Amino acid sequence: MSSLLLIGDIMPDMKNWSCIITVQEKQQVTDSMGTPTKKQKFVFYDSESSKVEGIIFNADIARMSPMLQVYKKYKISNADVRNIPPKFQTLGLTKQWVITSKTVIEEVNGSEDIMPVKFSFTQFADLAEYMDDRSKSVDVLGVVISSLAKKTITKNSKQSNVQKFVLLNEESQTVLLSLWDDFLNNEGQVLLNNMQSYPVIIGRRLKVTNYNGVALSTWFDSALLVDPPIQEARQLKNWAMRNAKLIAEIIDAKSYIKYNPALCFKPDQKTTLICNVIPSQKTAWVKAKLSFDHIFQKYWYMSCAKCCRATAADYGIEFTCNSCKEKGPAMPRCRFxxxxxxxxxxxxxxxxxxxxxxxxxxTALEAMDHFNQNLELPLDFVHARLKTKTFLVHIKPVQTQLADARQRYTILYCSEVEPEFGHAQLTGEPESVSVSAHQQTENEHLLMTGDGGSGSKVRLRLSQKFDEAETVDSNDFKSSDANSKKKAKLG
Structure with a gap:
């Protein structure tokens, strides 16, 4: 007869034991790196809140995984108990129960009203600290209020499905969470089916990405807990139900699809010297002057009002966008x-x-009107004002280089720097920065004024760089040809 023990009393190679546990987490099925082995991990806890990792391999997954559902209580007997090698340990768990087709699992009626597990959540405002760092992940709590369209993406000749969900916290801050493949097929469908009831999720071990400034994404070892029985989740759901009108306004405004400086901009934001910005950086902050008086351009392009992709549709005409598949009017959008x-x-x-x-x-509409009337925008005052101002700018590299092989960038955010802001704080850079002779020569050439060295002479003209019919990222569009001071040539 087996002994009923607690998790902490069950040792490797022990026989004839039983333990009553609750399933806290159920991860997706993943591949073992470099091997054909498939595995699925779980986190179990007992009445004393002790935890252990559960794992099922290969053919046993299809048979045993459906028997273990999150938040439910089970009596498990005689699983194979192993020590986890230190390099494979996660969440501070040192032991592993291997569930096989021989393991005895019995559901126990009744479960705790509140799950006796403590979580440490990262606040939305602190997510930027973890951006694009594969060695770090975050746990977040949020209520799901909406979703974007599902997309199929091909990476390394492999197709993946992804859909973005909008998370909201009690500070009315939003962040987008991308669910990939199995996460979308499993927890994603639960969220879509229950969207009207404000499902609350705990996202565990999520990665922070730079989409629209700050966003979240599932990873191979992430876990999603939908409507978990913990006090914080219930409080957030109650808050959402009380603020249904506010949530409806947020959904209607769709501000969550735009760059959110509140989540990625810090009052003491560190910056990098322009000579040290490299294309391999996902994003960079620089403190810089803006100038464009030497670049003759159109200042607008016609776009889909829904997704901002460029279109050949005429202004105000309703059309179905080839990118987002939504129907809406073509509208001018400012770009230069x-x-x-x-x-x-x-x-x-x-x-x-x-x-x-x-x-x-x-506005883009005013720029379009001037263009259609063969009039240049009166920008002398703007150019003069920009010479006296400095901006804090968040930039990201774009895939398409200029024809002279120089990398170009998209501005994600910029704000004027007050004079007392002082010098840029360099991220890991010395006060005196060493610039290569080649870089120094190029910089001097670019910074020169006059016929021989103005930016308009160095940079290729727009007619050589951009084609409005082509589109890339939703925040990075190629403009149409614009390389003459006459509309006839601009057109």
Whole structure:
């Protein structure tokens, strides 16, 4: 007869034991690196909140996995108990129960009203600290209020399905969470089926990405707990139900699809000298001057009002977008090129949407009207004002290089720097930065003024760089040809 023990009393190679546990987590089925082995991991806890890792391998997954559901209580007997090698330990768990087709599992009626497990959640405002660091992950708590369209993406000749879900916290901050493949097929379907009831999730071991400033994504060892029986989740659901009107307004405004500086901008934001910005960086912050008086351009493109992708549709005409598949009117969107410069160098960048209109002081519609009337925008005051200002700019590299092989960038965010802001705080860089002779020569050439060295001479003209019919990232569009001071040539 087996002895009923607690998790802490069960040792490797022990026989004739039983333990009553609750399933806290159920991960997706994953492949073992470099082997054909498939595995699925679980986290179990007992009445004293002690935890142990459960694992099922290969053919046993299909048979045994459906018997273990999150938040339910089971009596497990005589699983194979092993020590986990230190390099494979996660969550501080040192022992592993291997569940096989021989393991005895019996569901126990009744479960705790509140799961006696403590979580440490990362606040939305702190997510930027973990961005694009594969060695770090976060646990978050949020209520799911909406979802974006499902997409199929091909990476390394393999197709993957992904769908973004909108998470909201009690501070009314939103962040997008991408669910991939099995996460989308399993927990994602639960969320979609229960969206109207404000499902609350705990996302465990999520990765922080730089999409729209800050976003979240599932990873191979992530776990999603939908409506977990913990006090914080119930409080958040009650808050959501009380604030249904506010949530409806957030969904209607769709501000969550735009860059959110509140989540990625810090008052003491560190910056990098332009000469040290490299294309392999996912994003970079620079403190720079903006100039574009030497670049003759169109300042707008026609776009889908839903997803901002470029279109050949005429202004105001309802059409079905080839990118987002949504039907809506074609609308002009502001877009133009600038040079970002500091004392160390210059890089070309493109700016879009509201940010572009704020710098230009004209709307996209006004820019389009001037273009259609064969009139240049009166920008002398804007150019003069920009010479006296410095901006804190968040940039990301784009895949398409200029024809002279220089990397170009998209401006994600920019704000004027007050004079007392002082010098840029360098991220891991010395006060005196060493610049290569080649870089120094290029920078001097770019910074020169006059016929021989203006940016308009160095940079290729727009007619050589951009084709409005082509599109890339939703925040990074190629403009149509614009390389003449006459509309006839612009067109």
């Amino acid at each position: 090129d600038v040079d970002l410069s500091d004392d160390s160098g210059v890089i070309p960048a493109s700016i879009f949407g509201d940010l572009a209109e704020n710098i230009l002081t004209f």
